[in-house]
Amino acid sequence: MTRDNYECDVIVDARQDVCPMPLLKAKMALSKLQSGQxxxxxxxxxxxxxxxxxxVEQVGHTLRHKNEKNGVYTFVIEKK
Structure with a gap:
C-alpha cells in the first residue's frame, strides 16, 4: 500500500475521527507492527x-513523512 511514495505495511484511515482517536489508532497499529515496518x-x-x-519522537519511532493536503494530514511512521 503506497502513501506519498512510501510502501507502507499498514494504513490507518482516521479521517472521520476527532482527537484523541487518530493518535490512539496510530498507537494500536504500531503495537502490532514489527521493527522497521x-x-x-x-x-x-x-x-x-x-x-x-x-x-513518535517521545517513544523513539521515526517519522519518515509528514504532509498536509486539502485538510488531510498524512504521516508515515517507521516502527523502532
Whole structure:
C-alpha cells in the first residue's frame, strides 16, 4: 500500500475521527507492527499535526513523512 511514495505495511484511515482517536489508532497499529515496518496514518483532525509527531519522537519511532493536503494530514511512521 503506497502513501506519498512510501510502501507502507499498514494504513490507518482516521479521517472521520476527532482527537484523541487518530493518535490512539496510530498507537494500536504500531503495537502490532514489527521493527522497521511502516505505518501510514491519515487524519483530518488538526490536533494530529502536532500530537502524532510528538508521540513518535517521545517513544523513539521515526517519522519518515509528514504532509498536509486539502485538510488531510498524512504521516508515515517507521516502527523502532
Amino acid at each position: 511502516l505505518l501510514a496514518v491519515e487524519a483530518c483532525d488538526a490536533g494530529s499535526w502536532k500530537d502524532i509527531p510528538f508521540y
